[in-house]
Amino acid sequence: MGRVFNFSAGPGALPQEVLEQVREELLDWHGAGMSVMEMSHRGKAFVGIAERAEQDLRRLMNIPDNYRVLFLQGGATGQFSAVPMNLLGDHDRADYIQTGSWSKKAIAEAGKYCQVNVAAEGGKDQPMSIPPQDQWQTDSQAAYLHYTPNETISGVEFHWVPESGDVPLVADMSSTILSRPVDVSKFGVIYAGAQKNIGPAGLTIVIVREDLLDRASAHTPSVFNYKVQAEADSMSNTPPTFAWYVAGLVFQWILERGGLEAMAERNRAKADKLYGFIDQSGFYANPVARDCRSWMNVPFVLADDGLDKAFLEGAEEAGLATLKGHRSVGGMRASIYNALGEDAIDALVDYMKSFEARHG
Numbered sequence: 001m002g003r004v005f006n007f008s009a010g011p012g013a014l015p016q017e018v019l020e021q022v023r024e025e026l027l028d029w030h031g032a033g034m035s036v037m038e039m040s041h042r043g044k045a046f047v048g049i050a051e052r053a054e055q056d057l058r059r060l061m062n063i064p065d066n067y068r069v070l071f072l073q074g075g076a077t078g079q080f081s082a083v084p085m086n087l088l089g090d091h092d093r094a095d096y097i098q099t100g101s102w103s104k105k106a107i108a109e110a111g112k113y114c115q116v117n118v119a120a121e122g123g124k125d126q127p128m129s130i131p132p133q134d135q136w137q138t139d140s141q142a143a144y145l146h147y148t149p150n151e152t153i154s155g156v157e158f159h160w161v162p163e164s165g166d167v168p169l170v171a172d173m174s175s176t177i178l179s180r181p182v183d184v185s186k187f188g189v190i191y192a193g194a195q196k197n198i199g200p201a202g203l204t205i206v207i208v209r210e211d212l213l214d215r216a217s218a219h220t221p222s223v224f225n226y227k228v229q230a231e232a233d234s235m236s237n238t239p240p241t242f243a244w245y246v247a248g249l250v251f252q253w254i255l256e257r258g259g260l261e262a263m264a265e266r267n268r269a270k271a272d273k274l275y276g277f278i279d280q281s282g283f284y285a286n287p288v289a290r291d292c293r294s295w296m297n298v299p300f301v302l303a304d305d306g307l308d309k310a311f312l313e314g315a316e317e318a319g320l321a322t323l324k325g326h327r328s329v330g331g332m333r334a335s336i337y338n339a340l341g342e343d344a345i346d347a348l349v350d351y352m353k354s355f356e357a358r359h360g
């Protein structure tokens with residue numbers, strides 16, 4: 001079997017061109033006579049790869065000079081702890097917006113370090129929605145305001161950025177980063193596990209505003225300490241070198257295709273096509289309010305869940321992989337990250353049509 005369309009929520013599909021370049025460079029990176037995996041992270045070759053990746057990410061996201069970009073480990077889940085450890089400072093509380101499973105996990109973890117105020121809760125009733133900001137019960141004494149711009153499991157996405165005033169805004173962008181332009185200057189911290197829209201698992205990107213680097217509590221592990229890692233260019237210990245390199249290739253891939261404006265256009269068209277098909281069908285349904293449907297993760301259910309198994313088996317046969325919904329919600333989920341083109345949506349919609357014709 002050749003390559004399939006991979007709708008996995010994470011680790012997710014990578015651009016084929018990037019994988020081909022990795023293969024090309026795998027045994028002998030640019031005449032170094034070795035693979036990037038085998039290089040010292042402090043050698044000239046890898047430092048060059050690392051710097052280029054950071055510059056390209058800065059260009060892509062238009063990251064202002066007063067922000068540091070960190071290439072860490074520990075995943076987004078590690079950041080659930082690192083955020084309170086680094087940002088609480090003299091504060092004893094933080095605000096969180098709960099819109100689904102990942103924000104719930106972030107809240108549970110933060111509760112180990114401080115008093116958590118859940119300032120708003122959404123994503124519960126059907127259709128799932130996000131409470132408007134004028135209903136949020138935020139606390140002006142909060143160390144920061146944390147939210148999850150895209151809930152990967154339920155497919156609930158903010159299409160706006162909250163206003164947090166003087167309170168630093170913190171975002172877990174794991175499954176939406178690089179899907180569209182974002183005004184980084186509105187945020188105190190942006191973090192993301194790489195394995196959705198950036199590169200291989202094992203790398204975690206943190207973008208942190210410089211004035212927030214002095215607030216870490218004394219017991220923060222140095223590998224999670226933003227200031228320590230910023231001063232060490234993310235090399236206070238051995239970084240995830242290979243994942244960093246592949247992420248750099250993905251950044252170049254996006255730049256070559258017109259950057260985040262072009263990605264946004266492409267992602268909007270992909271999402272519109274898939275939701276449009278689901279909405280006109282009486283057989284498939286999406287459980288999310290229209291104004292907060294995710295561009296990246298599209299959950300849907302069949303009219304009869306007794307057909308789920310047949311749907312998934314037929315999909316596999318048609319070269320459409322990993323469409324099973326998260327175990328906590330059931331049904332299906334199509335994750336349509338940057339690496340999936342409109343051809344993947346066309347193939348999926350064709351299959352859904354033919355399945356409906358046979359079973360509807």
Ligand SMILES: *Cc1c(COP(=O)(O)O)cnc(C)c1O
Nearest residue numbers: 075076077102152172174175193
């Ligand atoms: C996948 C995901 C996580 C967890 O990421 P890890 O890197 O596995 O820790 C957290 N938040 C969101 C929004 C995610 O999509």
